[in-house]
Amino acid sequence: MAEKGLEGIIAATSSICSVDGLEGKLTYRGIDIRILAEKSTFEEVVYFLWHGQMPTRAQLDELSSQLKACRELPAPVLAALRAWPKTANPMDVLRTAVSMLSLYDKDGADTSREASTRIAARLTAQIPTIVAAFHRLRSGLEPLAPDPSLRHAANFLYMLTGEKPSPTAERVFDICLILHADHELNASTFAARVTVATLSDMYSGIVAAIGTLKGPLHGGANTAVMNMLLKIGDLNKVEGAIKEMLANKQRIPGFGHRVYKTWDPRAMWLRQIAEELGKSTGNMKWYTMSRKAEEVVWQEKQLYPNLDFYSASVYYKLGIPPDLFTPIFAISRISGWTAHILEQLADNRLIRPRADYVGPIDQPYVPIEQRTN
Ligand SMILES: CC(C)(COP(=O)(O)OP(=O)(O)OC[C@H]1O[C@@H](n2cnc3c(N)ncnc32)[C@H](O)[C@@H]1OP(=O)(O)O)[C@@H](O)C(=O)NCCC(=O)NCCS
CATH class of the missing domain: 1.10.230.10 (Cytochrome P450-Terp, domain 2)
Incomplete structure (x- = not known):
């Protein structure tokens, strides 16, 4: 008997995130989310999710510099954002722009750990730029260049509003990013894992995940x-x-x-x-x-x-319009999606469940001229 919606089915082994739904406890790699939200930054959490260890100061600095260096969009992607309808759903724009990014990434179809980690960094850095640039364009404003003096959370708010956020706004947004970073086998993460388990590429997995996140039963x-x-x-x-x-x-x-x-x-x-x-x-x-x-x-x-x-x-x-809330979820969840893709690729097997067939059996074939329905 199939479990509708795969409720309660264990579909993967993972050491990234655990959810205790009865106790209301959530951990990333064994550390309680409340401690991470209180004490760490989004960049630290990203490193932790990808590499399994909290970064040293030097490792954190290296990741932060890498993310800052990748924030700009390829010119054709920025040109496409200018051309797309201003009335488009920002999640559709994000899904399409991420798909387009794959065309300009020389690592695009490489599923090695090294290439996939580089792609993960690019996507984590560029998704906020896409969301902010499209919002400014649809508001009749020019997109702003990323500010390398600002950390991830502050830079997004700056690129969106044109103003450097207050320390309170920056910290609140950073905590929001930490809290949304991962959540075990939620629907979009599962979609990402299924996609890359065919040995398709990371971009395809993230496009599937963004499309899945959009729905109102999930991130929408x-x-x-x-x-x-x-x-x-x-x-x-x-x-x-x-x-x-x-x-x-x-x-x-x-x-x-x-x-x-x-x-x-x-x-x-x-x-x-x-x-x-x-x-x-x-x-x-x-x-x-x-x-x-x-x-x-x-x-x-x-x-x-x-x-x-x-x-x-x-x-x-924080002054953010409602239709950007789900893209902001993606700005954070890209860290978890990519961590799960790295984990899937490290020990891959095609994900291919079965269906419980409940349709008719032994039906006669009726020639088209004789069909009456
Ligand atoms: C998240 C969600 C999809 C989980 O769904 P699920 O595990 O499949 O739960 P079910 O659909 O089996 O719901 C169980 C019961 O609770 C009810 N229920 C669940 N969420 C509900 C909601 N948000 N509003 C009203 N009733 C709800 C269902 O109608 C059902 O009631 P019934 O047994 O009387 O028919 C569901 O709670 C929901 O639709 N929430 C609103 C969307 C949302 O906030 N999504 C973000 C999730 S993080």
Whole structure:
């Protein structure tokens, strides 16, 4: 008997990330996510995910310099971003631009560990540039060159807004990147692993992953959360709106999870950040609306918020438009996707499950002239 949605099926061996859905515990290579979010930076986490050890100062400096050196886009990709419709979905733009990057990468189809690690660095550095450049172009602004004096998180916010972020904004965004970096065999990571397990290349794996992340049941939920909050618009309307959605059998974006049957530890962190950001800016509207939604969903369905619920109001408070929330998820998750691809390639076997056939058997073949359906 097939397990619908592969629920509970162990489909790979991995030493990158563990999720304890009953205890609400998430670790990257054995270190609790809460410690990493509190003490490390996104660049350190990227190194850790790829190489299995936290970097020394020298190793971190080397990776940071490598990422900074790769941020610029090949000229034809930037030209394509200028040519594409300004109304395009930013996830479609990201998926297409990443596919295009493969045409200009001399390592493109090489699946050796050395080449794949170089590609991973390029993708990690260039995805933020794509997202920021497209947003500026669609807003009628010129894309900004990356600033090598800024670290990964700050450079993205700068390329997006044209302003160097405050230390608080930089740190909040860095924590968001750490919290989204990996999550075991989530749908997009699985898609990436399936793709490269055919010995296709890393770019193809990442294109598959971006396409998978886009859906509202996965990464697309953060955009859907903010659109829902904006549509509701007022604290007093939250209860009625949520109850109406549930009565209409609609899913409430940002709630429920396949693995967590308790609090998602990332959601807990993001809720705290959303509250602090609200207090520091004197605007608690999105936080209080979110808390109300959390209360009503709990009363009605006993579902916990997931990562995407509070990340939505955090990003919004940082001045980021809702349709960029999912591309921002990709800016972080590229680290986990590429770590999983490296792991898959190191001990590869084609991923090819079976289906439980439930269709008709021994059907007669009816010539086309005699078919009546
Ligand atoms: C994440 C998600 C896809 C997991 O789905 P799943 O493991 O397949 O869970 P199921 O679809 O089997 O749902 C189990 C039950 O909870 C309900 N449920 C789950 N998430 C729900 C939500 N967000 N809103 C309303 N009901 C929800 C289902 O309707 C179902 O109820 P039922 O048994 O009365 O029919 C699902 O919770 C969801 O759609 N959430 C909203 C999208 C989202 O936030 N995605 C980001 C995930 S990190």
